Amino acid sequence: MNTAAEQHANYQRVARAIHYLSARQATQPSLAELAAHVGISEFHLQRIFTEWAGVSPKQFLQFLTKQNAKRLLRSSSVLDSALACGLSGSGRLHDLMIKAERVTPGEYRSMGAGLQIHYGSCPSLYGYCFIAANHRGICKLAFYDEAQGEVELIAELEQEWAAAELIRDDRRAAAFHDTVFNARSNAKPEKLRVLLKGTEFQMKVWEALLAIPAGELCSYQQLADSMGMPTSTRAVASAIARNNIAYLIPCHRVIRGTGEFSQYRWGSERKQAMLLREHGISDTGLVVS
Known part of the structure; x- marks a missing residue:
């Protein structure tokens, strides 16, 4: 192994x-x-x-190829079916049960006062993985390649949770990583919790992302349409760019309607790698989390 x-x-x-x-x-x-x-x-x-x-x-x-991407975008029946089930944060994702919770108004205002957040980094399938979590769930998951990338992510965490107590714990981060990315397991799916911090509109967009099945693609316009906001494509794209929990909140499955795979906060190659892995696994009948 x-x-x-x-x-x-x-x-x-x-x-x-x-x-x-x-x-x-x-x-x-x-x-x-x-x-x-x-x-x-x-x-x-x-x-x-x-x-x-x-x-x-x-x-x-x-x-x-762009042609194949466009074909996948046109095959929206699976996406439509998933979205028809409602935009809850408890949909299945990569054979894991994802439970999305929002920060309370008090937590939002207090910037995490009284909270302990453990964070750390470890190698992963997609480069170095940075994970931060508190007792309610994962509140940040990101990727980077060079040491400076981790420095910037720690600074982001300090700004997002300015009043919280931040504790470095690479071992705990690695344990979360193993749960998220544990490949080819026949064990009963484990429930993961993610803690989302954003505006009401951003929450709706992130919950809509959870409804996109693994191996499927969705355009920004399709996502806006599914939310009943067909004229809000730019706002939807902006909310996607503000997603702090990579992979689990699968913004990598949203591409341009032209079939382009650009526009990903953690790099277009990483986005393509995630889609490639999901597509390959579904084609071969394997299950990867």
Whole structure:
């Protein structure tokens, strides 16, 4: 079994491959060309890419074409069905039960006075993962690549919860990480709680994101339409950009109506990697959390 550090290293290699293939999609680069760019053998690249993503580099190229993205956007019956169930924060996501709670008005005003928030970082499938949580649930989940990224995330946490007691605990963060990203488990789904802090409109957008099934795509316009606010696409996009809980609140599943995979707070390659993994896992019948 790969260690967390090895998983992180493989993510870095796959991310480089994704960036290269995306930039040169029109020329359909060969496996040899891709391996030379990443700096590993063709055999090694093919193995880690397929093991990590569930699809080969060639299948990835097919998946990330604009035409395929547009086709997925047109196939909105699954999304419509999910949204028809109501925009509750308790929908199934990656075989985990996600319970979304809001901060109370008092907690919002007090900036977390009296709260203890434990935070830390660990390697993950998608680069370094930063997680902060209190007794009510995860209140921040983000990704970064360099040390400076963690410094910036800690500063954000200090600003968002200015009056709370912040305690560094990498071991606890790693435990949360294992619950969120525990791949291929037959165990009974574990209930996760996330604590959301935002305006009423932002809450509605984030709850709508929870209704998008794994492996499905949604455009900003479709999400606005589903909320009964067809003229609020820009406001919806702004609320998505303010999402503080990556992956669990799946803003990575929202793309432009043109099929473009840009506009992601934690990097377009990381967004593509998440979608690729979800798409590959669903195609192969595996379950990944």
